[in-house]
Amino acid sequence: MVLRLACPHCGPRPVEEWMYGEVPDPPDYLTEADERDVDRGFMMSNTEGAKQERWFHAGGCRRWQTIERDTTL
Amino acid sequence: MAGVRLPIRTHPLQAFVTNHYTRSFRPIVASADMGFYVSQTPRGEMLLGSGIDSQPSYSYRSSYEFLSHCSLPAVTLLPFLRNLTILRQWAGVCDMSVDMSPIMGYTGVDGFLVTTGWGTWGFKGIPAGGEQMAELIAGDRTPELIAPFSLNRFQEDRLMFDPGSTATTH
Numbered sequence: 001m002v003l004r005l006a007c008p009h010c011g012p013r014p015v016e017e018w019m020y021g022e023v024p025d026p027p028d029y030l031t032e033a034d035e036r037d038v039d040r041g042f043m044m045s046n047t048e049g050a051k052q053e054r055w056f057h058a059g060g061c062r063r064w065q066t067i068e069r070d071t072t073l
Numbered sequence: 074m075a076g077v078r079l080p081i082r083t084h085p086l087q088a089f090v091t092n093h094y095t096r097s098f099r100p101i102v103a104s105a106d107m108g109f110y111v112s113q114t115p116r117g118e119m120l121l122g123s124g125i126d127s128q129p130s131y132s133y134r135s136s137y138e139f140l141s142h143c144s145l146p147a148v149t150l151l152p153f154l155r156n157l158t159i160l161r162q163w164a165g166v167c168d169m170s171v172d173m174s175p176i177m178g179y180t181g182v183d184g185f186l187v188t189t190g191w192g193t194w195g196f197k198g199i200p201a202g203g204e205q206m207a208e209l210i211a212g213d214r215t216p217e218l219i220a221p222f223s224l225n226r227f228q229e230d231r232l233m234f235d236p237g238s239t240a241t242t243h
Contacts, residue, residue: 044171
């Protein structure tokens, strides 16, 4: 069964309709501005488990949505 | 947890095999434009795959959508495939780096090295990568061949374009 994301407008829709938007999350221990910029530009937490994400519903309401998803499911 | 930040995201990669195809099919056919590849296993099954799933995930979930997405270009290019039935389907997870190229070498943490970001087709490049990593560890010096793949290339704004080791299209 394909992954479905619950859209507040359209209901649960298959992931094929969506575009993933990476949200930069530089950790607090990075304090130097350049280090934070590099982290924002390239690094990823690659969370295993539940996290809040930004998804663009390209094949539906065409709105950015904040959706909580468990990356292990 | 060494606290090393990596430009890596984990994505599932799906594939499937058909039932036994009685004739011998020797080549590995891969179409970057159509986004799929096919080859025959030693048991005669046709093995088909496509690109990674778009969502970052650690899940081994398989989907019907993938089957239909991958089958359409396959039967278009190789019509004999339409007479076969699908035997089984599975998924694995791939470590994808920001520039689709592997990352090898020091991390800034003493005694902690990485070799990652080998993405979808790392098996072509990994023997040489492993050999060079062994040389790095034994010799305490980064071999010339893998020096461009260091983790600090992102700090230095020196991203790679290395389809040779990943077989990806950009």
